[in-house]
Amino acid sequence: MATERKHLLYFLTTDSHPSPFDINMAYDAGFHAVIPYGDVTEELAVLLVQDIIFSRGPKGAKFSALFIGGNDMEIAERVRHAAVKSMFPPFQVSMMIDPKGSYTTAVALVAKAEKALGGLQGKLVAIPGGTGPVGTVAATLCVKLGAEVIIGSRQLSGVERLAQQLSARTGGSVKGAAMATDEEKISHLRGADVILTTGKAGIQMISEAVLKALPPGKLVADVNAVPPTGIYDLSPHDDLKEIVPGIKGIGALAVGVLKYDVEIEMLETIRTSDKCVVLDENQALEIAQRRLSV
Structure with missing residues (x-):
């Protein structure tokens, strides 16, 4: 009997304590579980991402996603780049970056x-x-x-x-x-x-x-x-x-109403996308503009 795949979000934050705000948003976006890691550096990100991408195999990759956050925007960006460099086809998962909701x-x-x-x-x-x-x-x-x-x-x-x-x-x-x-x-x-x-x-x-x-x-x-x-x-x-x-x-x-809608759509996108996507402030702006044009 086939095992039902769960949608898992790995929350990598530069802060010691992951933000409850972002965790709540992720559950509202439909993830089955959110697994937070605090005090993440670019070196630690490489190790975590390798465990994440290899553990579920190529077919399970689309059921895993990364959220990169934290108060330090510069470190968060370095974590993002380290995570991207750690992945390669077919071991790739979708991710988004939104340091402390700033993007x-x-x-x-x-x-x-x-x-x-x-x-x-x-x-x-x-x-x-x-x-x-x-x-x-x-x-x-x-x-x-x-x-x-x-x-x-x-x-x-x-x-x-x-x-x-x-x-x-x-x-x-x-x-x-x-x-x-x-x-x-x-x-x-x-x-x-x-x-x-x-x-x-x-x-x-x-x-x-x-x-x-x-x-x-x-x-x-x-x-x-x-x-x-x-x-x-x-x-x-x-x-x-x-x-x-x-x-x-x-x-x-x-x-804040628009900010919430944009973040939810980004989270839903990395949860449901069949291909690897990396979302940042540029994709967030496209989402916001589209929503305001309706």
């Missing part, structure tokens, strides 16, 4: 802004507090969609280095700016078409004074649902609500 969150944020404006080509996007994973990925995606980007931080030297790296990586225009005070923020945000806030939870990046000093016609969007939200008077549920005259906002939960 799918950034994708949802950018895709919502793109949809609201009818495209980002030629737009100036400002990302105050954008030196973290979500801000960095959002900046990269905006450049890919034809925008110029300015990233703000309290520390000018660090954000200028980051901007140079992103400009070199994308071939686009990314600039760094000091945005420690309201005056500095107003100065740099006046000319922006879009303002995306990706700061830490519970930190207000755009105050009432900054928001009311900006000219109308701008779009603002935030990923922080923990009070206070990242933008003054922007509710997490707002979706293109006018929060001050002439300025519309998209709140964290409006972004």
Whole structure:
């Protein structure tokens, strides 16, 4: 009698404790079991992947999948590359990478802004507090969609280095700016078409004074649902609500609904695909754009 194959997801994270958020998402996407491994390095990833691909044989490969996550985006990317290099036909399994949800969150944020404006080509996007994973990925995606980007931080030297790296990586225009005070923020945000806030939870990046000093016609969007939200008077549920005259906002939960849908589809794809696929922020953006076009 044939043995029923179970769909198994191996969750390789750079963190000591795997994220319950991602584990819950994987079960909601239909995996029979999620097997988490913490503190994964690229060296450990090679050993784990070899055990995973060989243990179930070529016919069982499509019933196994990898999810690569964790708070350290750079290490997660090295784990991803090590995992890919460890596999070869017919011993290949599908995988996705979403370090601490930063890829799918950034994708949802950018895709919502793109949809609201009818495209980002030629737009100036400002990302105050954008030196973290979500801000960095959002900046990269905006450049890919034809925008110029300015990233703000309290520390000018660090954000200028980051901007140079992103400009070199994308071939686009990314600039760094000091945005420690309201005056500095107003100065740099006046000319922006879009303002995306990706700061830490519970930190207000755009105050009432900054928001009311900006000219109308701008779009603002935030990923922080923990009070206070990242933008003054922007509710997490707002979706293109006018929060001050002439300025519309998209709140964290409006972004989060799309983020959830994108991550679920990515997980379902690596669970059901008959061929090996590797999904990252680029495929996530395609999914988000398609969903918003319906």
